[in-house]
Amino acid sequence: MKTLTVKDVSRRTGVSVRTLQYWDELGLLSPARSDAGYRRYDDAALLRLQQILIRRELGFSLEEIRKSLDDPRFDLEKALKAQRKSLQQRAQDTERLLASIDEAIAALKNTKSAYDAELFDGFDPSRYEREAEARWGSDPKFAESKRRTAKYSAADWARYKQAQDAVYGELAAAMKAGWKPTTPRVKALAEKHRLLIDRWFYACDREHHARLAELYESDSRFTANIDVYAPGLSSFLCAAIRH
CATH class of the missing domain: 1.10.1660.10 (Multidrug-efflux Transporter Regulator; Chain: A; Domain 2)
Incomplete structure (x- = not known):
């Protein structure tokens, strides 16, 4: 062979x-x-x-x-077919998003009003819920997060966003100031991040926080969301969580 x-x-x-x-x-x-x-x-x-x-x-x-x-129940052919279907859906979503971007460009060039442009046709909010359900549905933490957030009002989400911005803002400032992820000051900020999740979504111990760090680095969407505050912030935070 x-x-x-x-x-x-x-x-x-x-x-x-x-x-x-x-x-x-x-x-x-x-x-x-x-x-x-x-x-x-x-x-x-x-x-x-x-x-x-x-x-x-x-x-x-x-x-x-x-x-x-x-997993002994793993079936390669079944997995490949499911992945093909998932990627086909992703390709369709990408096409819709591209069309939405074209609509936005047309609106910016004043060839079409933003009121008339189909700016949001490419977005399917339920897709994120389905993705989360498929990925973490059997995890009790997902169930706890879903239960908690179902009760949140717009004001609650605004308070969460303010708290999140504060934590990431402090982390970004520490990174730009040259602090190392292993220093007590930065580790304390990583602890603030853990407590933010614990407060708003589910009980997040340090072991689970470390698993989240791996997710933040492996999934480009999480990386991009964190790096909005400062390029490289995701890696900086993950290093602080691990040490």
């Missing part, structure tokens, strides 16, 4: 050798070994690697991916 070395896999996929080694250490992708102890990737390992890369693109954390792929 033909197999590939770790360098061959790195060249073909663009995944660095160090990352492949790290995934092996995590038990996420552990290929067979040659008699000399070198990693050798067979068809099964390559298909598993493809699943890892697809799921990373879909925003899943490494721990979520590992648990899913190691």
Whole structure:
């Protein structure tokens, strides 16, 4: 059976050798070994690697991916079909968003009134709810968050936004001032971030906070939302959470 070395896999996929080694250490992708102890990737390992890369693109954390792929009930063909459907939906959503952007450009050029332009046709708020339900629906913390936030008024959300802006603003200021994520001052700000989640959404202990840090870095949407306050703030916060 033909197999590939770790360098061959790195060249073909663009995944660095160090990352492949790290995934092996995590038990996420552990290929067979040659008699000399070198990693050798067979068809099964390559298909598993493809699943890892697809799921990373879909925003899943490494721990979520590992648990899913190691589940005895995991069916690769079924997973691929579901992922294809998800990506098709994402492509359709992208097309609608592009059309919405074109409408906004037309409105800016005064070729169409913003009142007439279909500026919001590309947005489907329920999609985010469905995505959250599919991803975390079995997690008691998701249920707790859903229960709490269902009672929030517009004023409650405004207060939360103000509190969130304050925490991220302090973190951004510390980062710009050159403070290291490992310093007590920055770690205290990371603790404020944890307590913000604990106060508004669900009981968030430090272990769960560390898992959130992985999500913030693995899902570009979370990264972008945090980096709005300052470029690189997501990585800065995650480093403070971990140390």
